[in-house]
Amino acid sequence: DIQMTQSPSSLSASVRDRVIITCRASQGIRDDLAWYQQKPGKAPKRLIYDASSLQSGVPSRFSGSGSGTEFTLTISSLEPEDFATYYCLQHNTYPWTFGQGTRVDIK
Amino acid sequence: QVHLVQSGAEVKQPGASVQVSCQTSGFTFTSYHFHWVRQAPGERFEWMGRINPNTGDTNYAQKFQDRVNMTRDKSMKTAFMELSRLTSDDAAVYYCARGRVSMDVWGQGTPVSVSS
Numbered sequence: 083d084i085q086m087t088q089s090p091s092s093l094s095a096s097v098r099d100r101v102i103i104t105c106r107a108s109q110g111i112r113d114d115l116a117w118y119q120q121k122p123g124k125a126p127k128r129l130i131y132d133a134s135s136l137q138s139g140v141p142s143r144f145s146g147s148g149s150g151t152e153f154t155l156t157i158s159s160l161e162p163e164d165f166a167t168y169y170c171l172q173h174n175t176y177p178w179t180f181g182q183g184t185r186v187d188i189k
Numbered sequence: 190q191v192h193l194v195q196s197g198a199e200v201k202q203p204g205a206s207v208q209v210s211c212q213t214s215g216f217t218f219t220s221y222h223f224h225w226v227r228q229a230p231g232e233r234f235e236w237m238g239r240i241n242p243n244t245g246d247t248n249y250a251q252k253f254q255d256r257v258n259m260t261r262d263k264s265m266k267t268a269f270m271e272l273s274r275l276t277s278d279d280a281a282v283y284y285c286a287r288g289r290v291s292m293d294v295w296g297q298g299t300p301v302s303v304s305s
Contacts, residue, residue: 116291126234128294131293169233177238177250178236
């Protein structure tokens with residue numbers, strides 16, 4: 083199985099901070115990566131697909147980059163509603179696998 | 190409006206089976222695959238498998254291969270996931286999700302508890 087390693091596991095940040103989350107795949111997955119946001123008690127919401135394409139309706143402060151084995155999710159200016167947990171997902175090879183998550187909380 | 194609405198919470202005894210349904214609306218049911226993912230407390234998401242509702246073809250994660258069954262009813266526009274021989278390790282929230290490429294829309298989740 084392809085292992086997905088996210089870093090950091092958690093971070094504390096302030097409103098208007100720039101936040102970068104990294105996801106590393108144990109083998110190349112081209113750009114077959116998505117990013118999700120999850121709030122407590124809710125289903126995940128897709129933010130980014132194909133590594134860098136912004137999901138319709140998602141604010142432009144979210145962006146994704148990378149290909150192969152290294153990927154990043156960037157929040158350019160953190161808003162109060164962005165405090166949540168973020169996950170990457172590789173959909174290149176079955177079984178699809180997720181990162182362990184990055185919890186973003188208020189400093 | 191695209192909706193995936195899952196069946197309600199379940200409490201099962203060890204060794205039992207559970208079936209979770211995922212009723213869809215707002216899009217063409219046969220145009221998307223349906224994936225099942227679970228999240229146990231404190232654990233990362235775990236992809237269980239997917240079904241092509243048009244053909245009924247499935248792909249299962251090897252971990253669940255011998256005790257999961259994913260089906261669909263095209264007339265009801267509903268996907269189903271059955272997991273058998275439950276243990277305490279199967280206690281989790283189970284999600285269905287629509288996907289062509291990755292998963293774009295998710296159901297609300299179905300909590301499954303396993304307890305004697």
